[in-house]
Amino acid sequence: FMDRLEPGSVEYNVPSPMWFDGPVDVAALGAALGALVARHEVLRTRLVAGPDGVAYQVIDPPGPVPLPVVDVSGVAEPMAAASCLVEADAAEPFDLAAGPLVRACLVRAGLDRCVLVLSMHHVVSDEWSERIFWRELSALYRALRAGEPDPLPPLGVQYADFAVWQRSWLTGDVLDGQLAYWRDKLAGAPVLDLPTDRPRPPVRSSEGAAAGFTIPAETADAVRRIARANGATMFMTLLAAFDVVLARYCGTDDVTVGTPVAGRTRAETEDLIGFFVNTLVLRADLSGDPSFAELLRRVRETTLDGYAHQDLPFEQLVDALVTERDRSRPPLFQVLFSYDPPAPEDDNENTRLADDRADSHPGWDTGSGPGPDAGPSPLRVKTDLGVTLVDSGRALIGEIQYSTALFDAATIDRMAGHLAVVLEAVAAGAGRRVAELPILSAAERRQLIADGDGAVVALPGVGGAHDLVAERVRQHPDAVAVVCGSRLVTYGGLWERAGRFAGLLRAAGAGPESVVGLCLPRGIDLVAAVLG
Incomplete structure (x- = not known):
């Protein structure tokens, strides 16, 4: 639906480039990609609209995967040139009907420096799938380079099998029960009216940026103790703290936040590449000024209930609850929150994606990427704000992705600081x-105190704002009073316009204490009418 609503959008592109050092066996790497695409049908799947307009899956037969090689080692700044190619690939839309929905290119930036430029469409992949992709590509590449057979065990099911099962199971009473739960839970949920630095554009922009921050280990350890003492998870505790920040920002006690869940509730899906992730809409009730412990209890209950009803795809929930699309904002929630727990040391399935990639080739770089001479890849965001906290086992590593059409970087930095302050306060009890x-x-509190610690100034003895404007007209009639776009008016000109409005109002019968309604677009005439 979104692809047809916004043709050519790259919002759901999933770029996953990998820089590495050392020689690369291009033939082995290309063969490994082909074997991986042959192994997972979803990577050979296209979505084609039928006569009724509903998209259905078309699975193409296995075949070689193109791996073009681009050599930029001879240009003046090869690393920057390679990074530009990464960005260009991320900005290239996929055709869901024509396919393919995965593409790769190898860029040489030097004798021993390359980048594998890889992109997939989100419809065939998610974060869990990325880890599987890199882990299996690693194993296949090593085996092919060494002349060994395919080391991967055959898959018992494919993504299409899961899709058929889900479609047949999620019907009748099961579907009705899931829909009924979410209808009741989200009935009357208000739009989270975030204070923005700029007016919201009529059509939401996906251009974004990210800001990082850290919650110190001491605070994180105390929050872990709070979570255990209240029978909650770290996710629930951190979400409750973030709900406090959003409630304070928006002046509300009813906060709705989205959160991703893996959606792999069956063991057969754990080794499959595909789009399994689902999004839950969690509504927090902060009414009655509860203690944080009580808020955490409410968030815990809501989260567990949400997990019990997580099988309804978010797209179906939107179709059922949203009767009229507002293109200026995402449906049902505007803020996304996620938490990544520390990976068990003995569980290779859940190690960080960087570890999966690092194991694949001794020269693959999981560190700084292209280096200081290449800029960051462009960021596409799907919500106004997206907060992620990654648990390192000690400190919490945070990132806030945000829409640059709405927010300035300084605003997001302050928000990250406010979340840190709330967590520190929660950690104390x-x-x-x-x-x-x-x-x-502490710095903001000091600033507020300093701002209110100036000299006492007597208020002018005037009857209203119009007297202040009149005095300004007398002193500086040619000074600019109002600017609207490319138009401006001086205090003298504003006073003259206001006088004409006042004459019209008197002629219409208005006098002192009369209530007069104004219906004018924002601009110079509106200011003059208010003054008149």
């Missing part, structure tokens, strides 16, 4: 009421 939790940093 969960018994404090939500309204008592501080949100301002």
Whole structure:
């Protein structure tokens, strides 16, 4: 639906480039890609619209995967040139009907420096799938380079099998029950009205940026203790703290946030590449100024209920609950929150993606990427804000992705600081009421005190704002009073316009204490009418 609503959009592209050092066996790498695509049918799948307009899957037969090689080692700045190719690939849309929905290119930036430029469409992949992709590509590449047979065990099922099962299971009473739960849970949920730095554009922009921050290990350890003491997970505890920040920002006690879930509730899906991830809409109730412990209890209950009803795809929930699409904002929620727990040391299935990639080739670089001479890849965001906290086992590593059409970087940095302050306060004890939790940093508090510590100035003895404007007209009639786009008006000109409005109002019968309605677009005439 989104692909047809916004043709050519790259919002759901999943770029996954990998820089590496050392020689690369291009033939082995190309063969490994082909074997991986042959292994997972979803990577050979296209979505073609039928006569009724509904898309259906078309699975193409296995075949070689093109792996063009581009050599930029001879240009003046090869690393920057390679990074530009990565960005260009990320900005190239996929054709869901024509396919393919995965593409690769090898870029040489030097004798021992290359980047594998890889992109997939989100419809065939998710974060879990990326880890599988890199792990299996690693194993296949090593085997092919060494002349060994395919080391991967055959798959018992394919993504299409899961799709058929889900479609047949999620019907009748099961579907009705899931829909009924979410209808009741989200009934009357308000739009989260975030204070933005700029007016919201009529059509949402996917252009974004990201800001990183860290929650110190001492605070993180205390929050872990709070979670255990209240029978909650770290995800629930961190989400409750973030709900406090959003409630304070938006002046509300009803906060709705989206969160991703893996969607792999059956063991057969754990080794499959495909789009399994689902999004839950979690609504927090902060009414009655509860203690943080009570808020955490509410968030825990809501989260567990959501997990129990996670099988309804988010797209179906939107179709059922959203009768009229607002293209200026995402449906049902505007803020996404996720938490990545520390990976068990003995569980290779859940190691970080960088570890999976690093194991694949002794020269693959999981560190700084292309280096300081190449800029960051462009970021596409699907929500106004997206907060991720990664648990390193000690500190919490945070990132806020945000829409640059709405927010400035400084605003997001302050928000990250406010979340850190709330977590620090929660770490000191969960018994404090939500309204008592501080949100301002020490520097912000000092600034507020300093701003209010100036000399006392007597208020002018005037009867209203019009008297202040009149005095300004007398002193500086040629000074600019109002600017609207490319138009401006001086205080003298504004006073003259206001006088004409006042004459019209008097002629219409208006006088002192009369209530007069104004219906004018924002601009110079509106200011003059208010003054008149």
